[in-house]
Amino acid sequence: MGLVSDDEPRAALRGAVLGLGMIGRHHARLLQASSRVTFAGAVDPGGDRFGIVQEPALVFGSIEELLDAKAVDFAIVAVPTEEHLPAAQALAAAGVAVLVEKPLAATAREARALMAAVEAAGVRAAVGHVERCNPALLELRRRVGTGQLGEVFLIATERVGPFPARVRDVGVVKDLATHDLDLVCWLGGAPIERLAAQTQHRMGRQHEDLVLVTGRLRSDVAFNVNVDWLSPTKVRRTRILGERGMLVADTLTSDLTFFANGEVTSEWTAAQAARGVSEGDMTRYALSRREPLLVELETFCDWVAGDDSAPIVTLEEGLATVLAAEAVLEAAGSGETVRL
Ligand SMILES: NC(=O)c1ccc[n+]([C@@H]2O[C@H](COP(=O)([O-])OP(=O)(O)OC[C@H]3O[C@@H](n4cnc5c(N)ncnc54)[C@H](O)[C@@H]3O)[C@@H](O)[C@H]2O)c1
Incomplete structure (x- = not known):
């Protein structure tokens, strides 16, 4: 066998x-x-x-x-x-x-x-962790890796929508926010250093149905994770903000959009810096869209067949995400910032 x-x-x-x-x-x-x-x-x-x-x-x-x-x-x-x-x-x-x-x-x-x-x-x-196979997120990560945004300082994810009746055994932190806790580390290229969190229990279940996490990676990138089962519309959005602009991935439609910071045209550079960024060009990238679950399956088959370079998600990474989810619940319960 x-x-x-x-x-x-x-x-x-x-x-x-x-x-x-x-x-x-x-x-x-x-x-x-x-x-x-x-x-x-x-x-x-x-x-x-x-x-x-x-x-x-x-x-x-x-x-x-x-x-x-x-x-x-x-x-x-x-x-x-x-x-x-x-x-x-x-x-x-x-x-x-x-x-x-x-x-x-x-x-x-x-x-x-x-x-x-x-x-x-x-x-x-x-x-x-199938989100790593989403075409919009793969391209987002590739572009960040090429330096398109310059230095990155924020990763923010939003994963909200109505409650799917299937989930019975865990709350929204372990069921849904684990996608995001994995993504922020994968996109930011560093593990979570610390986090704080707020939850809500609005549906009368044992587990939470809304969570807001704010934290910092060891690379000093700030992150924000906003997840719930209470919103009457489905949103799946990941945005990365850097010194040259912002990339936004919509994983429902597999769209990726770049919002560039406006060009600095004035000599009054100090005054411009004080004013902050301005709106520049917006570019929506055309992506080839393969089904993420199929990409995940093929990657796993490559790896099982002996390709050690196949980009699977390791059990160590899976454990780190479960530990982060537990830290989120601890932070929400205590009201304190938790260090990982
Ligand atoms: N990657 C994703 O985007 C994604 C999406 C949904 C669910 N999930 C994960 O997949 C898992 C399943 O979630 P789901 O939403 O499909 O749940 P589900 O409740 O819809 O389905 C689970 C199925 O497993 C069956 N089952 C229970 N015990 C079993 C056993 N011992 N052996 C074989 N079958 C058994 C049940 O009868 C049921 O049909 C969860 O861990 C969930 O977090 C991942």
Whole structure:
């Protein structure tokens, strides 16, 4: 059941998915369509409620049933967050590589146990922080890397909208803001140094449904994360502000826009500096739009097949995000700034 050998890096991998819910059904669709993968099956005790698996015999009620029936090289863990740990443990013990949906686990303790299981089994594993595969964010990061904005001083994300009835086991911090806590570090090129947070509980659930985080990366870039399930419209926006202007990515439409600072035309440079920036040209970039979940799958397949340079999200990065989410909840509870 091991990995394909290094001299056959493009051979089809036998891939399965655990969980056929909101996100698992999309993984199942892509696994069945990909020429890189032979679809080994899907596991969901609730069955295939979205009717996504073309061959009904490939829907299994448990991991054990799947592994008894099929040889599996890798599996995508798309079960509720609190069940990531037992699912990944069972797969790793059977020698199966795992792509675990974000967040890596519900708590840092569980994330570390998951990492230990993967390490003990010697299997490859990564986290599905799929926003890193969004074309607008990839291009945003590339442009920041080329120095288009000059020195960067702010990363601000907004991820608000109505409540999706599917989420039951965690609050908005772990379910949604983990996207943003990963993004600010990936885009800013540094880990979080400190943060403060505010939450709201407006829907009568045990967990929070709104969070505002403000903090600083170790690179001294300030960041702001604004996430909720209470807004009557869906917004997914990431903006990076630097000394030459601002890049704004809309990940719903995969649009990227550059707002340049106006040219300095006056000799009175000191007076201009005191006045601050002015509005310059605005450019919307035309991007080729590939489905982020497909890019994530292909990247993971490259890596499982032996390409160590494939840009997967490591378990260490996944753990850092879970730790950041716990720090957010601690900061919101105590009202204090938390250092990571
Ligand atoms: N990357 C993203 O953008 C994204 C989006 C949504 C969800 N997610 C993550 O994916 C995971 C699943 O979320 P969802 O919204 O699809 O949840 P969901 O509740 O819609 O679906 C989960 C499915 O898993 C099944 N399940 C439960 N226990 C199982 C087990 N032991 N083995 C196999 N199947 C099992 C359930 O029957 C259900 O069908 C969560 O960790 C969530 O954070 C990621």
